[in-house]
Structures are given as structure tokens and as C-alpha cells.
Amino acid sequence: MSSSAAAKPVLYAMYASSCSWRVRIALNLKQIPYDIQSISLLKPVPDTVFSNTDEYRKVNPMQQVPALHIDGHTLCDSVAIMHYLDETRPSNPLLPHDALQRAKVREIVQIICSGIQPLQNAAVLTQIGKEKYLPWAQQWISRGFRGLEQVLASSAGKYSVGDAFTMADCCLVPQVFNARRYEVDLEPYPNIVRLERELSAVPAISAGHPLRQPDCPPELASK
Ligand SMILES: N[C@@H](CCC(=O)N[C@@H](CS)C(=O)NCC(=O)O)C(=O)O
Structure with missing residues (x-):
């Protein structure tokens, strides 16, 4: 595994975002430690690095939350992220066998x-x-x-x-x-x-x- 793949995932999220919460739940369930990068969707605030500005578009082309930097890649869309987590970290599965x-x-x-x-x-x-x-x-x-x-x-x-x-x-x-x-x-x-x-x-x-x-x-x- 390369060093970027081994790094702790970073979740770009906002506290009130329901889509961000979906991914927090999946990460927690699978016991994957992660860091949070807070994104302000409303207005830039002093302690956020990005907001939904042109700079954040480099992270998430839709300028939305969440995005997850994991395994050396940045993934967007909560459902796509949950599927990726489930496929790469199968313990505590998110989909039934049947x-x-x-x-x-x-x-x-x-x-x-x-x-x-x-x-x-x-x-x-x-x-x-x-x-x-x-x-x-x-x-x-x-x-x-x-x-x-x-x-x-x-x-x-x-x-x-x-x-x-x-x-x-x-x-x-x-x-x-x-x-x-x-x-x-x-x-x-x-x-x-x-x-x-x-x-x-x-x-x-x-x-x-x-x-x-x-x-x-x-x-x-x-x-
Ligand atoms: N399909 C996307 C939807 C993302 C989305 O709508 N995020 C909301 C927060 S829950 C957002 O960023 N809203 C601000 C905007 O659309 O500008 C996903 O599931 O990640």
C-alpha cells in the first residue's frame, strides 16, 4: 500500500448536512478513523479552509458535501462513497447477501x-x-x-x-x-x-x- 493509501481518510463535511451524516455513519460503522475538514455551505467562516467556492470545486466538482479523500483518491457523492467503503472494507456490511x-x-x-x-x-x-x-x-x-x-x-x-x-x-x-x-x-x-x-x-x-x-x-x- 502506498503512503497516500495508508493515510487517514479526510471527510469534507458540514455538521448539518444529511448527506455528510450518511457517510459519517458508514465510516463509524466500519470503524474507519477519519479526520474532518469542515466546509461552510452558507458563507466562508474564519476557520474553514474552503467554502463552496471555486477552490472547493477542485475537491467536489458539484461544490457540495460530502467528499471523502481516501486511499489516495477523492470521492464524491455520499452513496458512491458508501458503496466504495463497503466494497473495499467489507466488515460490517452495508448491503444484505439476499x-x-x-x-x-x-x-x-x-x-x-x-x-x-x-x-x-x-x-x-x-x-x-x-x-x-x-x-x-x-x-x-x-x-x-x-x-x-x-x-x-x-x-x-x-x-x-x-x-x-x-x-x-x-x-x-x-x-x-x-x-x-x-x-x-x-x-x-x-x-x-x-x-x-x-x-x-x-x-x-x-x-x-x-x-x-x-x-x-x-x-x-x-x-
Ligand atoms: N448526491 C449528493 C448530494 C449532495 C448534497 O446535496 N449535499 C448538500 C448537503 S446535504 C449540499 O452540499 N448542499 C449545498 C449545495 O447543493 O450547494 C450526495 O449524496 O452526496
């Missing part, structure tokens, strides 16, 4: 990562504007959660698909965090709420919580 269960995991991952999060991404909400962003986010998260609730009703056991922890769980909890942030009524989604409660006790998830991140503003972290 093909049908794997398809269910991917279905849930897609609902969240393609069908919900992009519609309520901060960049989109900024375009929607101050007056309308909250009902917009609520509408799209609720639409996705209606579908997700139905899928989980038949797929879930202890976790989102059966009883083993999977990539679906890495995506679910951060998306529920976003739903709470945008004040979505979660009452119609008992499976989602039950799973979030169950999963919040998993150390890989709690250690990656946004409020425990080094760039979380102290006034939020103390809540």
Missing part, C-alpha cells in the same frame, strides 16, 4: 437520496425563497415519507430492511433529522418514527450526529 433484500435497501436509498433530499437541499430552498421554502420542504418531504412509510411497513424488522443494519439506515436517520428541522408532522409515519428511535441508539449513528460535529455552532451543540 438479492431481494439488497433491492429493498437500494429502493429506500433511492427514495431518500433521489426522491426527497435533492428537493429540499439548501441550494433549492434558497431559490424558493424565505416566504415559501418551509411549505415547499414540508410538501416534498411528506410526499417522500408517504412512500417510504409504505415500503418500510413490509421491509422493516429491527431496522429498515430486516434485522441487520444497512445503507438504508445510514440514509433514513439523517432524512428524519431534516424532516424535524423543517417541522414536518411525523405523526402519519409510525414506522419511520419507530425506526429512527431504534437507530438513534446505534453508536455509529449517535457519534455522527450533527450536533456533535466540530463545526456545529456552540449555541446549537449545547441544546
